[in-house]
Amino acid sequence: MRVMVLGGTGFIGRNVAAALRARGHSVVIGTRHPRRALARLPAGLRDCDLRETHLEFLTTCYAWKPLLAGVGVVVNAVGILRERGRETYDRVHNMAPAALAAACERMHLRLIHVSALGLRKQALSGFIRSKILAERAIAAGGADYSIVRPSLLDGEGGFGAEWIRRVARWPVHFIPDEALGRMAPMDVRNLGEAIAVLCEMRNRPDWREVELGGSARRTMAEHLASMRALHDDRPALRVGIPRFLARITAHVCDLAHFSPFSFGHLELLRRDNAPRVNLLPLLLGRAPTPVGREPRELRPAYAFTAMPTGHQTPVPPSPQ
Ligand SMILES: NC(=O)c1ccc[n+]([C@@H]2O[C@H](COP(=O)([O-])OP(=O)(O)OC[C@H]3O[C@@H](n4cnc5c(N)ncnc54)[C@H](OP(=O)(O)O)[C@@H]3O)[C@@H](O)[C@H]2O)c1
16 A cells, blocks of 8 residues: 655654554655655655655645545644744645545545644634644545544654653653643554554544543643653652743743744643543554653552561552
8 A cells, every 4th residue: 555644754754654664555755845854764764755745835635636646545644833934724734634635535545634632612722723623624525534633642753752751851840730631641653553554444434533542641740750750760849830820931932933832732731632532552452552650659559567676568559
């Protein structure tokens, strides 16, 4: 099977492409910068075909047709954190995927569209609204599609994932008081594999909306603690950021184009971002790879009994 991975140089796209290759499929990578792509791709993907793709200009069904020649399945793993010139949320996240879905319908191609969890229509951020509109447009069309909504991702080389790994090592964790939503952090390699399996399905209306996540449910504070526990058993000092201050900081980050944090992120952190039904184990045929490590205070407590000598011996918890 020949699969086009749009955004195939990105964090998710690279892992989808690698999983497809591992399953014996041929991969075409869509990228804005084919020359630079060679340097960004891992060695095992450098011989993939590359096609220059700028979603901001691909807002009609006809514009997509020549790009999709010869492929049977398209994975859309394109996303922007910030708007720049013509690369607006509306064009890149909404208009182009809607046109892509129309092209897939006409050309009888399967479409896997990577979206996100926690998209509430009441959300104020343009980032979130554009993703909701794309989901609606794809669902309203007649293409053979699956919309994939992963929870927060961990792995090598992801912009947000690397930030979280770095911040987790700090001795102090600054957490917005509002960030009470629970996520199901997952390994990006599991996502790549799950999407590769979805590519192989055809006309399965029961796989239209696919929510994926890891096995643990954690708030952002707990996720940072579990990522820190991989390197350091000493817990970080947790400092809460009041609501007004977190909002001002988010807006300042938006104005300064400082990407690790934004108003969209804050909106997502406020509510649960975990799958309602986690289809990841079903797609993988096994339990998801654990992300992070339960910090000491969250691990099952061992009871201590005082010995007559003054020593203390740990007693493991009873089996039930
Ligand atoms: N990372 C997460 O934790 C996570 C979780 C849930 C959902 N998601 C969603 O998944 C999507 C991808 O995330 P990611 O983490 O893989 O992002 P990423 O690493 O930034 O990759 C995005 C890719 O999109 C391509 N791209 C950007 N603008 C483009 C444009 N105008 N035209 C064509 N291609 C363009 C880029 O490829 P080139 O530079 O080669 O053109 C880039 O490789 C996003 O929509 C994100 O919201 C991410």
